[in-house]
Amino acid sequence: MKVLVTGGLGFIGSHTVVELQQKGFEVVIIDDLSNSSKEVLNGIFAITGKMPIFEEFDLKEKSKVEAFFQSHSDICGVIHFAASKAVGESVSEPLKYYENNINTLVYVLKEMTKLETANFIFSSSCTVYGQADELPIMESAAVKLAESPYGNTKQIGEEIIKDTCKVADNLQAIALRYFNPVGAHPTANIGELPLGVPQNLVPFITQTAAGLRKELSVFGNDYPTEDGTCIRDYIHVVDLAKAHVVALERLIEEKSNDKYEVFNIGTGKGSSVLEVIKAFEDVSGEALKYKFAPRREGDVVEAFANTSKSNNVLGWKAELTLKDAMDTAWKWEKKIRNM
Numbered sequence: 001m002k003v004l005v006t007g008g009l010g011f012i013g014s015h016t017v018v019e020l021q022q023k024g025f026e027v028v029i030i031d032d033l034s035n036s037s038k039e040v041l042n043g044i045f046a047i048t049g050k051m052p053i054f055e056e057f058d059l060k061e062k063s064k065v066e067a068f069f070q071s072h073s074d075i076c077g078v079i080h081f082a083a084s085k086a087v088g089e090s091v092s093e094p095l096k097y098y099e100n101n102i103n104t105l106v107y108v109l110k111e112m113t114k115l116e117t118a119n120f121i122f123s124s125s126c127t128v129y130g131q132a133d134e135l136p137i138m139e140s141a142a143v144k145l146a147e148s149p150y151g152n153t154k155q156i157g158e159e160i161i162k163d164t165c166k167v168a169d170n171l172q173a174i175a176l177r178y179f180n181p182v183g184a185h186p187t188a189n190i191g192e193l194p195l196g197v198p199q200n201l202v203p204f205i206t207q208t209a210a211g212l213r214k215e216l217s218v219f220g221n222d223y224p225t226e227d228g229t230c231i232r233d234y235i236h237v238v239d240l241a242k243a244h245v246v247a248l249e250r251l252i253e254e255k256s257n258d259k260y261e262v263f264n265i266g267t268g269k270g271s272s273v274l275e276v277i278k279a280f281e282d283v284s285g286e287a288l289k290y291k292f293a294p295r296r297e298g299d300v301v302e303a304f305a306n307t308s309k310s311n312n313v314l315g316w317k318a319e320l321t322l323k324d325a326m327d328t329a330w331k332w333e334k335k336i337r338n339m
């Protein structure tokens with residue numbers, strides 16, 4: 001069974017390709033290499049012994065999307081990761097984000113409506129909840145006004161898919177709302193490759209420990225939490241990747257309760273920034289250089305998932321811990337820095 005993974009050379013995409021291959025799926029990747037590298041293919045091959053089919057193009061090229069689906073009408077599903085994801089950049093370049101994240105989604109869905117059966121998995125984000133009124137956050141929680149064009153593309157993306165599922169008889173979809181993806185493959189053959197200075201916490205920590213950054217700034221220590229730092233639900237990328245395979249199988253086996261479903265993908269446990277630093281120090285044996293800095297604009301205080309729906313309905317559960325994530329992220333960082 002052949003699966004298309006768009007953005008399959010990215011951080012979450014590449015880990016998902018590995019899990020798909022290990023479950024016996026044949027994988028075709030489309031990636032424009034805008035935030036990834038062809039080298040990732042070798043990392044995937046090193047783990048699974050299988051080289052995915054790779055087509056390098058930008059999904060904004062509508063005619064290429066059409067041609068792709070004409071020559072691959074036998075695919076049993078699409079997992080759509082390809083998108084831009086830098087929150088700050090989305091504020092300064094909103095149209096880039098609407099074009100990259102929305103136009104491409106529309107082009108892919110349009111071609112999928114022409115297939116006999118179309119199974120679609122969408123990368124969504126817990127960012128759609130903003131600062132939720134209740135914790136842990138359930139899928140039924142209100143979708144809050146987006147804080148950034150990036151967040152807005154996830155909300156609009158979900159709406160586009162939901163509306164299309166209503167009218168396209170052949171189409172069913174699942175949106176996975178990820179909490180904070182971290183870690184790397186335990187073999188250290190694939191991991192996160194941030195462009196420039198990392199905006200996210202874990203790659204900033206590992207780069208600081210590797211000597212690329214002077215020190216970590218902890219954004220805010222006066223939040224109304226136990227230690228004053230923000231709380232997030234850090235989900236190991238391998239667990240997250242597995243959730244995509246389970247979701248795809250749910251669609252293929254026609255187990256869905258609805259043509260469009262949404263699931264939270266997190267551990268259900270919140271960790272503070274200081275707890276993340278501590279977990280890193282414990283597994284690495286390194287003392288991390290950090291200082292407290294002012295709050296970062298747009299940060300919510302606390303977000304962690306209620307995972308009952310994903311555990312009981314989807315049949316997926318996170319198995320790895322924050323320490324596993326920090327350990328694998330550190331192994332990966334050391335490998336790419338030849339340490």
Ligand code: UD1
Nearest residue numbers: 087125127199200201204217218219230232273296298299
């Ligand atoms: C961020 C995005 C979110 C996106 C997600 C994807 C923002 C405001 N939010 O989530 O929309 O879906 O990435 O991965 O950018 N922190 C520090 N110092 C740092 C970096 C982060 O203290 O140098 C803190 C942050 O304040 C936050 C926590 O670490 O409390 C996690 O931050 P980050 O990894 O950027 O994730 P989010 O902000 O949760």
